[in-house]
Amino acid sequence: MKARPFMWSIKPNAVRSIHLGIFNRFPLAQVAEAVEDHDFKGWLKRRGENEACTALMIGQSSNGRGLFALRPILAGDRLIKISRKLVITTDRLHYRLKDHLQESISDCAKLALLILSEQCAGQASEWHPYMKCLPQCGALHNTILWSEEELEFLRQSSGTFRQSMEYRTKIHEEFAAIQQVIQQCPELFGRGISYSDFLHAYAVVKSRAWGIDEENTTGLVPFVDFLNHDARCQSFLSFDNELKYAEVFADRDYGFGEQVFINYGKYGNDALATMFGFTLESNPYDQVEFWIGPSENDVLWKLRSELLQSHGMPILRRDGVSNDTGSYFVIKKVRNITGQGKGIPQSLRAFARVLCADSKEELIYLERMASEGDGRLAREAFKDKRKELQAMLLLLTHLNALIEDYISALSALGMAQDYEDRKRQLISVRQEMVNNILEGELTILHSAADWLRHYCLGLDSLS
Numbered sequence: 001m002k003a004r005p006f007m008w009s010i011k012p013n014a015v016r017s018i019h020l021g022i023f024n025r026f027p028l029a030q031v032a033e034a035v036e037d038h039d040f041k042g043w044l045k046r047r048g049e050n051e052a053c054t055a056l057m058i059g060q061s062s063n064g065r066g067l068f069a070l071r072p073i074l075a076g077d078r079l080i081k082i083s084r085k086l087v088i089t090t091d092r093l094h095y096r097l098k099d100h101l102q103e104s105i106s107d108c109a110k111l112a113l114l115i116l117s118e119q120c121a122g123q124a125s126e127w128h129p130y131m132k133c134l135p136q137c138g139a140l141h142n143t144i145l146w147s148e149e150e151l152e153f154l155r156q157s158s159g160t161f162r163q164s165m166e167y168r169t170k171i172h173e174e175f176a177a178i179q180q181v182i183q184q185c186p187e188l189f190g191r192g193i194s195y196s197d198f199l200h201a202y203a204v205v206k207s208r209a210w211g212i213d214e215e216n217t218t219g220l221v222p223f224v225d226f227l228n229h230d231a232r233c234q235s236f237l238s239f240d241n242e243l244k245y246a247e248v249f250a251d252r253d254y255g256f257g258e259q260v261f262i263n264y265g266k267y268g269n270d271a272l273a274t275m276f277g278f279t280l281e282s283n284p285y286d287q288v289e290f291w292i293g294p295s296e297n298d299v300l301w302k303l304r305s306e307l308l309q310s311h312g313m314p315i316l317r318r319d320g321v322s323n324d325t326g327s328y329f330v331i332k333k334v335r336n337i338t339g340q341g342k343g344i345p346q347s348l349r350a351f352a353r354v355l356c357a358d359s360k361e362e363l364i365y366l367e368r369m370a371s372e373g374d375g376r377l378a379r380e381a382f383k384d385k386r387k388e389l390q391a392m393l394l395l396l397t398h399l400n401a402l403i404e405d406y407i408s409a410l411s412a413l414g415m416a417q418d419y420e421d422r423k424r425q426l427i428s429v430r431q432e433m434v435n436n437i438l439e440g441e442l443t444i445l446h447s448a449a450d451w452l453r454h455y456c457l458g459l460d461s462l463s
């Protein structure tokens with residue numbers, strides 16, 4: 001998603017006005033941001049964070065709030081410096097919670113509880129100015145928050161769907177596990193916490209927390225968490241372990257009023273959607289899960305599966321379907337389809353060779369070759385080019401079928417736009433997310449199929 005430029009055409013004088021608290025020259029929506037910036041920075045200063053924010057201000061971007069340059073910034077300049085004592089980690093949990101929470105409760109769930117208890121404390125909370133800036137219910141789009149109907153649109157992307165379902169199960173379990181503690185501490189949670197409050201707070205943590213310090217402790221870093229993500233940006237959050245502060249440096253020059261970005265990490269759209277609630281139109285870190293396997297109707301199924309399992313390729317049962325057994329492979333975009341570069345994963349090609357062995361003798365032969373070689377099963381191409389072609393064509397057939405499934409899923413998504421029934425309609429942000437995920441994965445599948453087609457043509461001419 002391309003970020004739009006700064007939405008206020010402010011001039012240096014206007015910025016000064018904001019600092020003087022004169023907001024009346026701005027339209028209402030922008031005044032809200034200026035007030036937020038003013039209040040937030042006032043709080044940072046009261047906490048002794050004078051260096052934190054001289055270069056940046058909170059403003060409205062096409063991706064919600066973001067941070068904007070208050071003056072020209074040069075590559076290498078420090079953008080933000082926040083001391084460790086301001087970072088919200090689980091060691092800030094109320095002692096009553098610390099005493100009662102089971103060890104197995106994740107840091108994410110603990111921070112969600114911390115947010116909920118601080119929000120319940122209102123102005124009495126030392127973090128109040130920060131807590132009131134956190135996204136409200138309904139403002140986030142992490143797939144863990146989606147309804148089951150909405151998630152159905154994602155089913156084709158098995159990686160994203162599975163990750164989302166696994167998180168939902170985990171959050172459910174964690175919510176059940178903290179019930180007793182919530183009841184034991186009514187002074188911290190007032191009327192209690194509903195599942196949707198907890199889920200929302202969990203999504204807030206997922207979309208805003210960072211791994212800080214040497215131990216990669218999960219923490220919310222006030223102010224840094226207004227920075228939006230740009231996959232091309234080379235600015236990262238770093239932590240000075242000696243002086244105990246988090247900092248971010250500019251990777252390039254920024255002009256006055258430009259939005260400043262950070263890189264959240266090498267996340268594909270599956271992870272961005274699940275954890276952060278957004279996707280990118282063209283994400284260089286996308287990947288797709290590709291399922292392939294021996295059917296249980298195959299007479300050599302047992303032998304084949306045992307051979308694969310014993311060489312580190314586990315045979316799973318998909319979605320509880322009894323005879324749909326196989327393995328997931330992760331495919332990334334094949335950049336060069338003409339044979340150079342890595343092509344599709346070697347492990348997938350090996351798997352296809354094992355699937356193509358059509359007698360017990362052939363399987364035994366593959367096993368013997370592995371033990372006489374480096375131990376890896378079927379890593380070498382078959383010497384018989386026709387056999388190699390057969391294995392690669394098997395992969396190509398599966399890939400083509402999967403491509404058809406993606407095309408159908410994308411056209412079903414397009415049709416969802418026209419549904420009269422509002423309940424069945426995804427809200428447009430989520431629809432765009434599904435679209436980006438499926439389009440990204442489809443591009444990868446096309447690149448893998450093109451590579452395979454090219455490879456097969458080469459084999460065909462040799463056989």
Ligand SMILES: C[S@@+](CC[C@H](N)C(=O)[O-])C[C@H]1O[C@@H](n2cnc3c(N)ncnc32)[C@H](O)[C@@H]1O
Pocket residue numbers: 001063064065066135207208224225226227228229230276277278279
């Ligand atoms: C760390 S917060 C950044 C500040 C946030 N925009 C806000 O208004 O508070 C992360 C959230 O910002 C949004 N975001 C960040 N980078 C984005 C991007 N490149 N495209 C779309 N949304 C983005 C997503 O909603 C994400 O969950």
